Amino acid sequence: MAPHHHDAEMSGDYWEQRWAGADHPEAAAEHPYLQRELAGLTPGTAVDAGCGAGSEAIWLAAHGWTTTGADVSASALRLAADRADQAGVTVDWVHADLTDWAPAEPVDLVTTFYAHPEGDQLAFYRRLSDWVAPGGTLLVVGHLHHDGAHSEGDHSDGDHSEGDHPGPPEQTKVTADWISEVLPAGRWRIESATGESRSVVDPQGKTQRLHDAVVRATRTA
Ligand SMILES: C[S@@+](CC[C@H](N)C(=O)[O-])C[C@H]1O[C@@H](n2cnc3c(N)ncnc32)[C@H](O)[C@@H]1O
Structure with missing residues (x-):
C-alpha cells in the first residue's frame, strides 16, 4: 500500500527559482525509456507534463507527435523553446500549474518524467491519467x-x-x-x-x- 505523499516545498515558486538560477538543472539526457516504451506507438497528440528544459517533449516532436510541453516554470520553458528551435522541431509550450491546468481535450499520449508538484504524488498521476483518450497511452517515470x-x-x-x-x-x-x-x-x-x-x-x-x-x-x- 502506498504511503501518503505530500511535499509543501514543491511549489511553483520553488521550481521557478530553481530554473531561473545560474546553477539551474541541466537539461536531461535522453531517457532510454522514450525509445523503449514508445517507439511502437503510432504518433498522435501528446502532452509531456512537467517538461522542464524539454528533452522529452523535443524527442516526441522529433518522432512525429503533435506535442505540448507543460511546466510551471517560465524559465524552464524558455530553455526548452531555445532547445526546440536548435533541434528544428515545433512544440507547443504551455506555462501552467498542472494541478490546475488540463488539455482542452483528451490526448493520445501523456508522459511525465520526475515531475513532483506540491501535493500528493499519486494523486498527480491519477490526474494526468484523466487526460488520456480511450486507446491512448500513459507513460510515468518517477x-x-x-x-x-x-x-x-x-x-x-x-x-x-x-x-x-x-x-x-x-x-x-x-x-x-x-x-x-x-x-x-x-x-x-x-x-x-x-x-x-x-x-x-x-x-x-x-x-x-x-x-x-x-x-x-x-x-x-
Ligand atoms: C525534476 S524536474 C524534471 C524535468 C524533466 N521532466 C526531466 O525529466 O528532466 C520536475 C519538473 O516538474 C515541474 N513542475 C513541478 N511542479 C509542477 C506543477 N505543479 N505544474 C507544472 N510543472 C511542475 C518543474 O518545474 C520541473 O521542471
Whole structure:
C-alpha cells in the first residue's frame, strides 16, 4: 500500500527559482525509456507534463507527435523553446500549474518524467491519467521508492544517488506497483511496470546512479 505523499516545498515558486538560477538543472539526457516504451506507438497528440528544459517533449516532436510541453516554470520553458528551435522541431509550450491546468481535450499520449508538484504524488498521476483518450497511452517515470523491486537490488539503504548529489526527496518516490494501483483495471491495461537502475554522467563528469519506477499503460475505456 502506498504511503501518503505530500511535499509543501514543491511549489511553483520553488521550481521557478530553481530554473531561473545560474546553477539551474541541466537539461536531461535522453531517457532510454522514450525509445523503449514508445517507439511502437503510432504518433498522435501528446502532452509531456512537467517538461522542464524539454528533452522529452523535443524527442516526441522529433518522432512525429503533435506535442505540448507543460511546466510551471517560465524559465524552464524558455530553455526548452531555445532547445526546440536548435533541434528544428515545433512544440507547443504551455506555462501552467498542472494541478490546475488540463488539455482542452483528451490526448493520445501523456508522459511525465520526475515531475513532483506540491501535493500528493499519486494523486498527480491519477490526474494526468484523466487526460488520456480511450486507446491512448500513459507513460510515468518517477523516482523509485526503496520498496520497489528493480533489476539490480543495490539500494537497500534508500540512497538514490552517488557522489555529491543528494537523492530525490523521499516523499516524491514511488514504486511501479503504486503507480499501477491508481489505474483501475476496468479502464486501463498495464503494458509494463518496472523498477530500473541506470547510470548517468553529469556535466562535471561524475557518475550518478538513478533508480526509476516506470509504468506504461493503455487506456481501454
Ligand atoms: C525534476 S524536474 C524534471 C524535468 C524533466 N521532466 C526531466 O525529466 O528532466 C520536475 C519538473 O516538474 C515541474 N513542475 C513541478 N511542479 C509542477 C506543477 N505543479 N505544474 C507544472 N510543472 C511542475 C518543474 O518545474 C520541473 O521542471
